Amino acid sequence: MTARLDRPGLLFALIGLVGLVLPLVQFKANRIVPGDGVSMALPLAGLLALILLGGCLRWSHGLRLAAALAGLGTVIAALGGTARALMADGPALARVAPAAGFWLLLLAFALMLTDAVTRLRPALHWRWLMLAGAIALVAMVLSTGWLDQVSVMREYAARRDAFLREGVAHLYLAFGSLGLALMIGLPLGVAIHQAPSARGPVLSVLNILQTIPSLALFGIMIPIFGWIAANVPGAAQAGIAGIGVFPALVALFLYSLLPVVSNTLTGLSGVSPATQEAAIGLGLTRFQRLTWVLVPLALPVLLAAIRIVLVQNIGLAVIAGLIGGGGFGTFVFQGLNQTAMDLVLLGALPTIGLALVAGIALDLLVQTLNHTTPRPA
Amino acid sequence: MIQISHLTKLYDGKPVVDDVSLTVERGQIAALVGTSGSGKTTLLRMINRLVTPSSGQVLIDGQDTAAIAPHLLRRRIGYAIQGHGLFPHRTVGQNIATVPRLLRWSADDIRARVDELLTLFQLDPDAFRDRMPHELSGGQQQRIGVARALAAKPDLLLMDEPFGALDPVIRAKAQADLRQIQRQLGTTLVLVTHDMAEAILLGDRIAVMDRGKLVQYAPPADILRAPATPFVEALIGPDMRPFHLLSLTPAFQIATEGHAIGAPIPREATLRDALAECLWSGRDALPVEGGGVVTLAALRQRAAP
Numbered sequence: 001m002t003a004r005l006d007r008p009g010l011l012f013a014l015i016g017l018v019g020l021v022l023p024l025v026q027f028k029a030n031r032i033v034p035g036d037g038v039s040m041a042l043p044l045a046g047l048l049a050l051i052l053l054g055g056c057l058r059w060s061h062g063l064r065l066a067a068a069l070a071g072l073g074t075v076i077a078a079l080g081g082t083a084r085a086l087m088a089d090g091p092a093l094a095r096v097a098p099a100a101g102f103w104l105l106l107l108a109f110a111l112m113l114t115d116a117v118t119r120l121r122p123a124l125h126w127r128w129l130m131l132a133g134a135i136a137l138v139a140m141v142l143s144t145g146w147l148d149q150v151s152v153m154r155e156y157a158a159r160r161d162a163f164l165r166e167g168v169a170h171l172y173l174a175f176g177s178l179g180l181a182l183m184i185g186l187p188l189g190v191a192i193h194q195a196p197s198a199r200g201p202v203l204s205v206l207n208i209l210q211t212i213p214s215l216a217l218f219g220i221m222i223p224i225f226g227w228i229a230a231n232v233p234g235a236a237q238a239g240i241a242g243i244g245v246f247p248a249l250v251a252l253f254l255y256s257l258l259p260v261v262s263n264t265l266t267g268l269s270g271v272s273p274a275t276q277e278a279a280i281g282l283g284l285t286r287f288q289r290l291t292w293v294l295v296p297l298a299l300p301v302l303l304a305a306i307r308i309v310l311v312q313n314i315g316l317a318v319i320a321g322l323i324g325g326g327g328f329g330t331f332v333f334q335g336l337n338q339t340a341m342d343l344v345l346l347g348a349l350p351t352i353g354l355a356l357v358a359g360i361a362l363d364l365l366v367q368t369l370n371h372t373t374p375r376p377a
Numbered sequence: 378m379i380q381i382s383h384l385t386k387l388y389d390g391k392p393v394v395d396d397v398s399l400t401v402e403r404g405q406i407a408a409l410v411g412t413s414g415s416g417k418t419t420l421l422r423m424i425n426r427l428v429t430p431s432s433g434q435v436l437i438d439g440q441d442t443a444a445i446a447p448h449l450l451r452r453r454i455g456y457a458i459q460g461h462g463l464f465p466h467r468t469v470g471q472n473i474a475t476v477p478r479l480l481r482w483s484a485d486d487i488r489a490r491v492d493e494l495l496t497l498f499q500l501d502p503d504a505f506r507d508r509m510p511h512e513l514s515g516g517q518q519q520r521i522g523v524a525r526a527l528a529a530k531p532d533l534l535l536m537d538e539p540f541g542a543l544d545p546v547i548r549a550k551a552q553a554d555l556r557q558i559q560r561q562l563g564t565t566l567v568l569v570t571h572d573m574a575e576a577i578l579l580g581d582r583i584a585v586m587d588r589g590k591l592v593q594y595a596p597p598a599d600i601l602r603a604p605a606t607p608f609v610e611a612l613i614g615p616d617m618r619p620f621h622l623l624s625l626t627p628a629f630q631i632a633t634e635g636h637a638i639g640a641p642i643p644r645e646a647t648l649r650d651a652l653a654e655c656l657w658s659g660r661d662a663l664p665v666e667g668g669g670v671v672t673l674a675a676l677r678q679r680a681a682p
């Protein structure tokens with residue numbers, strides 16, 4: 001009997017069934033008080049239970065994928081539907097927030113989906129298409145307005161402009177610090193590759209930087225940059241300040257340096273000595289060796305560094321909200337101050353989404369490159 | 378022509394190549410042999426200035442190589458190494474085209490040259506041009522490495538144990554091909570090898586290195602008949618001497634009038650092959666294709682100093 005059952009499927013079913021028992025949403029009188037749990041409509045719950053139990057059988061991967069999508073769709077639809085029904089005759093200040101049941105069901109079907117995609121082993125271009133499709137699907141669901149009565153979306157509706165602004169600021173922080181780290185880190189990595197004696201000291205300094213907790217780093221920077229802004233002529237005009245975007249950018253940049261520098265070094269060191277000797281022996285100049293041979297061969301490792309840094313910085317940029325640096329962190333800390341969890345979610349959910357998309361997209365990019373430029377065994 | 382005079386390389390004050398002088402005439406092959414660590418690679422790499430000499434000179438066609446920018450010098454000199462060093466992210470065609478591209482040949486000339494070289498090395502251009510190096514066998518990679526070294530038609534080719542990693546059958550084929558191509562192109566070749574048999578087969582002259590010093594530089598027959606030092610003698614291996622000697626001469630050169638029975642041996646077969654055939658088939662004389670016979674007595678005479 002157990003041989004006929006799918007083990008990961010069993011796990012997902014277990015998570016999902018617990019989710020079905022717990023309340024789908026919290027119905028609250030206003031955005032800060034705790035509310036009462038409301039469960040899903042019974043027919044929908046029955047449908048979800050069927051899908052979850054079916055997932056325990058040895059279904060084909062395609063069927064599993066379809067089932068996971070159907071499950072996800074149903075959970076989202078149930079969330080929006082329940083919120084609409086509750087708000088239709090509730091007071092204007094009332095809120096319907098997703099609760100434990102919703103999150104567990106979302107988790108169960110998301111896991112089922114990932115599992116199905118992994119087992120399908122789709123070709124690279126299919127995975128690109130799937131990523132694009134997933135983004136389009138989320139955008140479509142949000143634009144239909146079906147979820148507009150859910151608390152997070154209510155918070156969004158109240159600060160549309162701010163959301164856009166902080167979103168741009170968040171991307172600016174993440175990509176800006178990445179750009180800075182590449183501008184400084186790549187040459188630094190190349191330099192310590194050429195001068196092995198400098199490797200130890202440079203890497204140790206970067207290692208120490210990496211271990212400073214982010215809050216502590218901000219704490220150190222506020223007085224330092226504040227002092228510079230106050231005492232160095234022109235510094236304040238150039239944007240240097242103890243709080244705001246500048247220290248946030250610097251902190252993210254410092255955290256990015258180690259992965260960029262060490263991966264540059266690893267990538268360059270991975271190029272076989274015979275290849276390098278041939279490049280010199282054939283008469284390539286130092287610059288040509290770097291651009292024709294070393295960098296292209298180190299590229300997959302460099303991209304891996306960019307992936308690490310980008311995902312890390314998208315997450316870390318939340319902290320910038322604490323010192324007025326902007327970004328989605330602004331909502332998170334506002335929400336924490338007001339004990340309004342919906343506002344926290346408004347900051348956290350897009351951050352998670354961005355990090356996921358960036359991570360998957362860069363993974364795919366690395367694989368695409370590895371496909372076209374295989375490295376020697 | 379390449380003239381090396383009083384070339385010395387010191388590492389930590391110790392000579393690794395010690396006052397070496399030798400001349401390789403245009404179109405000739407010089408084989409550098411010696412035990413491991415005797416300075417062969419260092420000597421070779423001083424020719425294209427991958428290693429800067431501590432003292433002494435290298436002249437190529439009368440021009441002092443120290444007076445040329447190293448990367449420009451290297452583009453004029455073909456260089457092939459053990460483990461081929463092909464660029465793994467570039468196709469076979471792009472690999473071969475490296476130096477012509479550096480020299481800014483036109484795209485048409487480069488394409489024509491790549492196809493010409495692939496054909497010369499018996500690889501079908503249409504099948505191999507766009508392959509990646511990892512899609513080739515070791516022997517094919519090695520040939521591409523040599524083709525790349527020859528791409529810009531250098532007058533001088535340097536090779537450091539180019540066949541070291543090949544199995545004996547493929548190595549013999551690669552050696553024969555190299556000899557033929559070198560004769561065809563008239564390239565001057567300096568070849569480092571561990572293998573005395575390879576040096577004897579390919580070298581017009583053999584340079585024997587011992588602890589950084591050049592102890593003998595002479596044609597293979599002279600090295601075999603009159604080794605300058607006990608070290609040279611040991612390197613040849615006393616048990617191998619008659620066989621190496623016989624391997625220098627093709628059968629037709631000593632063929633005489635006469636009559637012999639049995640299957641004939643090819644004209645180009647070496648006397649060593651002939652001896653082996655005599656012993657194996659129990660014959661005292663062998664017919665040679667195209668006329669004449671080789672006798673066991675003649676072989677014996679040839680195998681002695």
Ligand SMILES: Nc1ncnc2c1ncn2[C@@H]1O[C@H](COP(=O)(O)OP(=O)(O)OP(=O)(O)O)[C@@H](O)[C@H]1O
Pocket residue numbers: 388393411412413414415416417418419420571
């Ligand atoms: N960059 C270097 N620094 C210090 N010593 C070196 C360096 N390169 C080579 N040597 C030393 O010089 C000597 C000769 O080395 P070389 O590579 O020329 O020998 P080789 O004859 O090619 O040996 P093999 O047959 O093993 O390749 C060796 O003792 C080696 O340790």
Ligand SMILES: [Mg+2]
Pocket residue numbers: 417418419537569
């Ligand atoms: Mg060597």
